[in-house]
Ligand SMILES: O=P(O)(O)OC[C@H]1O[C@H](OP(=O)(O)OP(=O)(O)O)[C@H](O)[C@@H]1O
């Protein structure tokens with residue numbers, strides 16, 4: 001069991017399962033982008049670990065950038081998304097958004113608005129974890145590492161009030 005602040009978590013996804021999920025996503029992207037140079041847009045903070053691991057498995061040329069959005073306070077989405085680091089010039093780029101988790105979809109919805117305003121050539125969404133029961137939007141999530149139930153998780157980039165991002169495996173709220 002793992003204690004972070006006031007909450008207890010139990011082991012949920014092993015580091016081996018995470019690595020297998022990332023390899024599967026990388027394989028799909030390598031196949032789909034053979035003749036393209038995708039720009040991976042990692043969403044900080046949570047997606048730093050997934051972005052690093054995923055891009056190391058990309059076999060062709062690619063670019064890597066980050067943007068920073070924040071909506072979660074504690075274990076719930078505030079619904080109020082702050083854009084803390086904007087995107088650079090993405091015009092004409094084939095962007096792959098990299099998320100650690102798609103939950104309600106509020107963050108993705110904000111990113112899609114930004115990408116459309118930037119006039120990107122194309123965009124797709126890749127996420128390590130996806131909660132289908134919590135998702136409230138209709139944007140297609142193109143690359144999904146792991147489908148998980150609607151329970152709060154920490155580890156592999158995901159935090160609870162700032163802690164837990166460094167854990168190599170994923171834990172679920174008890
Ligand atoms: O689909 P949603 O309900 O919008 O949730 C997903 C978002 O929540 C987390 O970010 P958070 O706002 O906690 O910021 P962080 O990445 O800095 O932890 C996560 O990294 C996603 O970006």
Ligand SMILES: Nc1nc2[nH]cnc2c(=O)[nH]1
Nearest residue numbers: 103151152153154158159
């Ligand atoms: N740490 C963490 N952040 C999230 N953001 C959206 N869903 C989650 C979750 O389950 N865990």
